[in-house]
Amino acid sequence: MLFHVRMDVNIPLDMDAAVAAEIKAREKAYSQGLQRSGKWRHIWRLAGEYANYSVFDVDSNQELHDILTELPLYPYMRISVQPLCRHPSSIREDDR
Known part of the structure; x- marks a missing residue:
């Protein structure tokens, strides 16, 4: 199952810089592991x-929920x- 996900991050301005850096490092490692596994197929930064x-690309709504709630930045x-489905005009056969 494919899902389009928008994530807006709002780290508190008064958070200790070292704590924020540690959370961001864990977030990066976790997200890159999911990308390598194929679960997190694409990620694009929104300019500005x-x-x-x-x-x-996950097997269920619950799997997506579990992945998202395990993000170190999730509390912020x-x-x-939005669930996605394959468009009939798509030439990509690997999209479900």
Whole structure:
């Protein structure tokens, strides 16, 4: 199942810089592992914002929920999710 996910990050301005850096490092490692596994298929930064658009390829709504809630930055995010389905004009056979 493919999902389009927008993530807007809002780290508190008064958070200790070292704490923020540690959370961001864990976030990067976690997200890159998911990318390598194929679960997190695409990620794009939104220019001028601390936000991204991503595409996830997971087996269920619950799996996506579990992945998102395990993000180290999750407590500081506003997330919106839209399910995707293959467009009949797509030439990509690997999209479900």
